[in-house]
Amino acid sequence: MPDIPREQALAYRIAEHGLHRSAGEVTELPLLDLGLQDSMRDTALLSLAARLSTPVTPESLVDDDRLALVWSHRGAPHFHRRTELPELVSALVPLNDQDALSRMMWQKKELSDTGVSAVDVLFETARAIRKVVTRPMTKGAVSAAITKLIPPSFSRWCRGCGATHVHEQLMRLATVHGGVRLEAGQTPATLAPLEGRERMSTSPAPEAAARVLERYLRFNGPATPGDAAGFTGSARSCVTEIWPSDRLTEVRVAGRRTFVPTDQLTALENPPTPRGVRLLPPLDPFTQGRDKAVLVPDKARAKEVWKIIGSPGAVLVDGEILGVWRTKASGKRLRFTVTAFDPLRGKDRADLEAEAERAAAARGFRDFAVDWA
Known part of the structure; x- marks a missing residue:
């Protein structure tokens, strides 16, 4: 079993993530094969700004x-x-009840108490969503409407909303199966029917699900089955059942038995050396790798990068996470506060300020300032 140094594994990931700015426009970015997360304000835009060689704007x-x-x-x-949505939706069909419950994550126990198969809970909710969302509607309006159509056990009392509504995670998982998307850039969150949405399928597609695991390993490997399960939310035992072992090679990284797609071995063996600075936003795909101890071995530093609430962005310097950053808007100016774990070289500080300018422009700010904590 080949032994891959940690630094080499990270250099490989950085290249596969497009952090050398080899792509000029968004659809050229290979990372879209897996998807670009947009959970916080402008997360996806800032992830693009760190990767594309061309300027990124709020409209990108x-x-x-x-x-x-x-x-x-x-x-x-x-x-x-959009062209890849049919296969994606197939890959997101749970393989069985255990898999469906695992994907419910923090609401798993409540939904297991319904007395109904978790797969049936998911698709009954998806049918309600498909029936309700025939035009753009706010998330709150959709939630209220489908709550009236589904069994009471699929809902809960929400103290924050002051109302009973469908479980949040259940609604999120069911929406894509109902042929519904989110309207990008809309506040409050707005749902709309997918153009040309296809008939809903409830049949598992093990091969499509296995390809998602393989893509995770391409961008965040070498990694373990547990790491891949953590990304998809699937049950670990279900991941083991569909593990594409015939297309993977086992290697050792930082003492762990890990896997990488066999067709990526050449790229792993000789990745380009990371150079320069990148400002990665909170929940950037690079820091979403499940093996945090490989990304940041120092536990104290890792606690600064991955906060339980309100994680900052990460400062990537020559392939290592060497600090964190936050922003605060003040009028037309975006102010960056950077905390470096160690003193940065003058060139790195200058490069960081250039990256801050790119990030500010991506969010629509012409003026910016960098404060060094």
């Missing part, structure tokens, strides 16, 4: 009709190529 994603924003992996919103 919203106005691109080749993309669709849907609740996909783990029920999180991701941008995907």
